[in-house]
Amino acid sequence: MAKLIMSLDNAVIREVPLDKERVTIGRKPHNDIQIDNLAVSGEHALIVTILNDSFLEDLGSTNGTLVNGNPVKKHILQTNDVVEIGKYKLKYVNETNAGQATVADFEKTMVLRAPIPKAGGGAPAGSFGDTQINPTATTTQSRPQQTTVTPAAKPVEKLAAIQILTGSSAGKELELTKNLTTLGKPGVQVAVITRRPHGYFITHVEGASYPVINGKTLDAQAHQLNDHDVIELAGVKMEFFFKNS
Amino acid sequence: MAANLSTALEVATATDPGMVRSHNEDSIACDAEIGLAVLADGMGGYNAGEVASGIAVAMLTTEMKQGLAEHDPHKVVDGTGEPMGAALIRENSAKANAAIYQTAKSQPQYAGMGTTLVVALFFDNRMSVGHIGDSRLYRMRKEELTQVTRDHSLLQEQIDSGMLTKEQARYSQNKNLVTRAVGIDPDVETEIHTYDVEQGDIYLLCSDGLSDMVTDEDIQATLDAMRANLPLAAKQLVQLANDCGGRDNISVILVRILDDFAAPTGWFAKFKAWFR
Numbered sequence: 001m002a003k004l005i006m007s008l009d010n011a012v013i014r015e016v017p018l019d020k021e022r023v024t025i026g027r028k029p030h031n032d033i034q035i036d037n038l039a040v041s042g043e044h045a046l047i048v049t050i051l052n053d054s055f056l057e058d059l060g061s062t063n064g065t066l067v068n069g070n071p072v073k074k075h076i077l078q079t080n081d082v083v084e085i086g087k088y089k090l091k092y093v094n095e096t097n098a099g100q101a102t103v104a105d106f107e108k109t110m111v112l113r114a115p116i117p118k119a120g121g122g123a124p125a126g127s128f129g130d131t132q133i134n135p136t137a138t139t140t141q142s143r144p145q146q147t148t149v150t151p152a153a154k155p156v157e158k159l160a161a162i163q164i165l166t167g168s169s170a171g172k173e174l175e176l177t178k179n180l181t182t183l184g185k186p187g188v189q190v191a192v193i194t195r196r197p198h199g200y201f202i203t204h205v206e207g208a209s210y211p212v213i214n215g216k217t218l219d220a221q222a223h224q225l226n227d228h229d230v231i232e233l234a235g236v237k238m239e240f241f242f243k244n245s
Numbered sequence: 246m247a248a249n250l251s252t253a254l255e256v257a258t259a260t261d262p263g264m265v266r267s268h269n270e271d272s273i274a275c276d277a278e279i280g281l282a283v284l285a286d287g288m289g290g291y292n293a294g295e296v297a298s299g300i301a302v303a304m305l306t307t308e309m310k311q312g313l314a315e316h317d318p319h320k321v322v323d324g325t326g327e328p329m330g331a332a333l334i335r336e337n338s339a340k341a342n343a344a345i346y347q348t349a350k351s352q353p354q355y356a357g358m359g360t361t362l363v364v365a366l367f368f369d370n371r372m373s374v375g376h377i378g379d380s381r382l383y384r385m386r387k388e389e390l391t392q393v394t395r396d397h398s399l400l401q402e403q404i405d406s407g408m409l410t411k412e413q414a415r416y417s418q419n420k421n422l423v424t425r426a427v428g429i430d431p432d433v434e435t436e437i438h439t440y441d442v443e444q445g446d447i448y449l450l451c452s453d454g455l456s457d458m459v460t461d462e463d464i465q466a467t468l469d470a471m472r473a474n475l476p477l478a479a480k481q482l483v484q485l486a487n488d489c490g491g492r493d494n495i496s497v498i499l500v501r502i503l504d505d506f507a508a509p510t511g512w513f514a515k516f517k518a519w520f521r
Contacts, residue, residue, distance in 0.1 A: 070416045073408045109288045111359055111429050112399050112422040182470045192470050196488050206473035
């Protein structure tokens with residue numbers, strides 16, 4: 001059975017089993033989980049449990065409800081989610097779900113069924129029974145215990161730059177802070193330097209001639225750049241190097 | 246008879262299972278000649294997802310091709326006022342839905358399979374887009390990237406109803422729940438809109454494996470930097486999603502408008518057509 005482990009300042013206060021369909025959380029005494037603290041609203045939040053799945057809903061509280069640090073109104077609880085209400089933390093633990101799902105199950109797209117609105121009445125009630133995908137199926141897979149923040153492409157730790165060696169802007173330095181840096185002249189010759197987790201890569205984009213690295217002409221493939229490589233592009237020489245910082 | 250658009254459109258595609266999944270449940274197809282691009286992201290156990298997305302894409306490409314051989318996509322359909330192209334998308338996605346639904350019902354190993362779908366049909370300097378689920382179409386016009394389709398997902402509904410801001414949505418854990426899919430119910434409603442296109446526009450059709458992993462800003466930067474080399478841009482987008490974790494299959498279709506492709510009008514065109 002699922003339960004909530006309630007703690008304040010990292011000290012566990014008590015464990016609450018989610019043994020009924022509706023468990024209310026709030027400051028007032030009639031709540032199933034009473035938290036007598038002024039930061040908590042009278043009726044603060046509600047957890048609805050159906051079979052193996054629990055749904056958290058904020059009941060329009062003044063100070064809000066956080067799950068894993070993010071404010072939520074409605075949330076399908078996953079094991080090890082931490083619900084924060086005021087200074088109190090409630091960790092959701094559901095042993096029956098934990099550890100069963102593999103990483104491959106992560107974020108599989110699933111259908112949350114809603115009857116199709118039709119002019120001639122709703123979908124026949126019987127159609128819900130014979131289908132395989134239903135609302136409860138959407139949560140039976142638990143996910144790895146991490147927040148699913150879309151990470152920005154994690155760039156390489158070490159910052160690199162290029163310095164122009166020849167031409168009118170010789171001596172100019174360009175730090176490669178962006179994920180993509182374009183070099184060259186559109187319509188003539190363009191290459192991009194991409195910043196990836198395992199290094200910087202240069203790729204030819206357009207133009208009849210390809211970039212030359214240390215005297216060797218590149219092909220259409222991306223080429224990883226090493227410290228002090230000399231790039232020749234559209235008649236301009238430049239040096240690639242890692243910055244020491 | 247529809248016109249041949251292969252000189253007006255440039256198409257590039259890329260699809261990849263990603264870093265985590267062992268097989269690719271996405272299916273894609275394009276036919277520059279008839280101006281069609283189709284992308285589907287299948288779901289369901291074992292290989293059912295591939296089967297569902299495969300049926301959807303195969304169905305759409307063959308049926309649309311046949312439909313376009315018989316009808317002019319720019320002609321207005323009597324009664325509804327929408328162009329024939331949009332009507333064809335509606336009709337054929339309904340056919341794909343029925344096919345997947347029937348297969349799932351008759352073969353137990355495919356029970357419950359479904360797929361998302363995004364279809365773009367180009368005709369007469371316009372584009373009709375049909376979509377179901379959370380596969381998207383973006384438009385890159387000049388330097389600006391705009392999301393054209395709106396996901397049929399729980400998250401989008403929460404954003405629409407004001408429960409979540411776009412910023413909060415990025416951190417939501419319920420990203421993967423779609424509210425509409427092909428092949429789940431006997432009927433499905435395809436959301437279809439028609440837009441004008443301009444020369445130089447780049448259209449991006451993608452599965453959520455790209456849009457969940459890569460921010461819109463990074464997609465925009467990539468398309469902007471690599472606009473001269475479409476195949477490379479497609480490859481780079483997939484690579485970018487993989488660099489960010491690649492947790493889902495990634496599919497990308499890029500379509501660039503090279504030239505004007507207005508439907509022939511006037512007596513001379515009709516005269517010429519008469520002799521063909």
